[in-house]
Amino acid sequence: GGYFSGDQGLLLRDGILSLCSDLSPDAVPLPLHERRDMEFLLIDVLNEVTRRHSDDVTCAAIICDPVYLNIVVEEREDLLSPNFITLESLREVRRAGCNVYVILLANGFQASRLLRFGDRILDTRAKFVLLHDFRLFHSELHYLWKRIVNVGVLVTRRVDIWRNGKFHYSRALFKDKTSNLNGETLNVVYLDHVPSVVALKDNATNKIGGVEIEILNTLSEKMNFKPKLYQPPNADLHKWGGKQPNGSFSGLLGEMVSGRADVALGNLQYNPYHLELTDLSIPYTSQCWTFVTPEALTDNSWKTLILPFNILYTYGMLLVISLPKLPTGWSIRLLTGWYWLYCILLVVSYRASMTAILANPAPRVTIDTLKELVDSKVICSGWGSETKAFFINSLDEIGQKIGERFETIDDPIEAANRVAQGTYAYYDNKDFLKYLSVKRKNAFFMNSVNNSTNTSTIVTNDSERNLHIMSDCMVHIPISIGFHKNSPLKPLADIYMRRVVEVGLAEKWLNDAMYPIRSLETNEEEIKALMNLKKLYGAFIALAIGYTLSFISLIGELFYWKYIVKRDPNFDKFTIDLYYTMKNKKQ
Structure with missing residues (x-):
């Protein structure tokens, strides 16, 4: 099938030919009849491409000028800012799902401006056939060739010979170039967030570990590239980042949107907000996101002996x-x-x-459900305005109530301090909340063993509460690795990541990242005094209560004997048994 317009052949508005084929192995060449040899040759090439790539090619778009075909893109048109008809045509090609682009523009400057404009409109993962021009490889356009890699550049040399309806050498015209990047250096921006990325620091070197670092090492080995790790500016302040008044983005997302980074590591949630700014890989895990809440200060250990x-x-x-x-x-x-x-x-x-x-000590007074959280007086908090919008736009009434009193806070250590004071509840994934809880309770030990790069001060005193992670999950969120928009690395990276997840390596790396934290938590639970002087107070309290009740009973009995029994006219201290006998008869 295709778009026909009389003697003009295939026409998709002005300047774009959309040639769609059935893609079955028995596909028959389209009966297209043109008067120019260039058109015949182009049609034969496209038919051959659809036969040899029947599983991949869905649609082909041809952009040309009057030098090569009579389907015209005017020479005076500035393709960096094309007219409305050309723009709509490009969008129609994207909506039609075309994954083969043939750009036949004699003016290399015009072709370069088209590629610069079409960076986000054209499907950069598609297959491209271009005419060679040195202006396409200017230093200002180098970033394009990091995104458009499945491209065949038409140079004036013999690649293959078309004879008798077939290629003579049968060479692969669209070889996947991402399978071997030949040691190319890729910029990888990361954010320290347990368990995805764990930054360890000692006196000599900085070591980075975590689930996503292990996945990155696997991808770099299979795809043959060298990762260059770095953190975004002011990472402790901006973290994932947000939109600035001037329209740019800060933090980790700012590095991706600006194109300075090729890969992003930092526990990126698979949600529409992140998908709009970056390309996300398939999720490698699903995390439980909930709140860490303060425990009650009530201590009933003094009742141990009377419980x-x-x-x-x-x-x-x-x-x-x-x-x-x-x-x-x-x-x-x-x-x-x-x-x-x-x-x-x-x-x-x-x-x-x-x-x-x-x-088994008596259960502690904790908040474990969302209803209990809403009924409590604590203030809900978390990172970023997107989290607050998530609760406000929730379809459930409890989520909306949480959103009404939700506050954003940038520093998780400060949030943990407020939670310990009994006024806050902090929202994050369960593994990170466990890390915060254990870090507070083992501040000195964690700094000596884990050597965290976080320089925030943890303040503890006897009046602060313990941190408790709710058993209920607010939501289970898939977690992915980020690539810049229209990244050619994503399709092959998804294949390798799917294999990593299927064989259980992602789960194994997650357990490895959380093992030091879980071991510290286990040791802390094992070290507890079963009996101490404070718990022995219960015996003295029970004795004091018994003596008090006995003394009150004695006083009451003496009062009754002196002022009621002895004043009875029938009472005789020498015949007390007769007095009680007569009294029982009256009753």
Whole structure:
């Protein structure tokens, strides 16, 4: 099929020929009849390309001038700022999915301006056939040839011979050049964010590790390039970056948008915002994003010795033993026997409960669900205005309530300090929150072992709360590696990354990056005192409470004896038994 216009042949508006084929192995050459030999030759070449690349070629677009074909791009037209019809034609080619471009422009300056303008409109991953002109390789256009790599430049030398409807040498015209970059140096911008990128610093050198660094090393080995790692300016302040008043971007995204970096590492979320600015690889993992919240300061360790007592159990034991109506001898014996049995059961139950409580301390008061977070008074916080917009635009009511009181904060260490003060909850992925929590509790040890490059000060005191990571996940977000827009490296990199994920290397590297943090967290949980002087306070408190109740009961009994019993007219201290007998008869 195609676009026909009488004697003019194929025509897609002014200056663009869109030639679409069925792409089946048995495709028949299109019955196109033109009067010029150049047109016949071009049609034969395109038919041969569709046969040999039937699985790849979907559509071909031809941009030419009157020197080569009668489908005209006017010589006076400035293709760096083309007219509306030409611009719409280029967009139509992109929408049609054409992945073969044949540019036949005799004016090399005009062709260079077209490529500069079409950098983001043309599909730079497509196959290109160009006429050679030294003006296409000026230093100002070198960045184009990092993006357009599947290009065949038509030079005045013999590449192949077309004879009897086929090529004589059968050479590959569109060889994939990204499989071997011949040791080319690629600029890789990174951001220190556990577990994707972990920056380790010692006295001699700086070492960078993490999941994405291991993936980058694998890609560099398979695709034969040398990564040049660097951090964006003011990385601690801008981090991923955002849009500035002048329209540019700062931080890691600014390096990608400006074209200074070829690859970006830094726990990039696979979301529409990042996809608009960069090309993202296939996700290599999915992270749980949630909040780290403060624990309650309530400490019930002083009740350790009295926690095994349960008033309901005590009532149950007493009510099971039925007392006799008359105080006979056998009744007293039964009462005494059952009372001894009750004491034995009480001691056994107390010892069992005491052991269980000492082995498994009482649960801490924490925030574990989004509803509990909304009902609490803490302020939700996180990095970047995009995170705040994510909650505000949430379809769920709880997410919208979180967005209403969400505050942006740039420094995660400062956020952790505020969380410890009991006023904040910080939003990030679970692994990074675990790193923050362990780093606060093991500040000195983490700095000596991990030697983190972060110079923020961690302030701790006895009145601060522990950090607790919520068990509920707000959302599971895919994580990818970033490439600059229309990067030719992405298709092959996706293939290698898919293999890395399928064989489990990504999961293995994730466990390796988190192992030091998890080991420190385990050691901290194991070091705990089962009994201390503070917990022994419970025995004295229970004794004091018992003495107090006994003294009040004694005072009440003496008051009742002196002011009620002894003032009764029937009371006689010499015949007390007769007094009680008469009183029972009245009742």
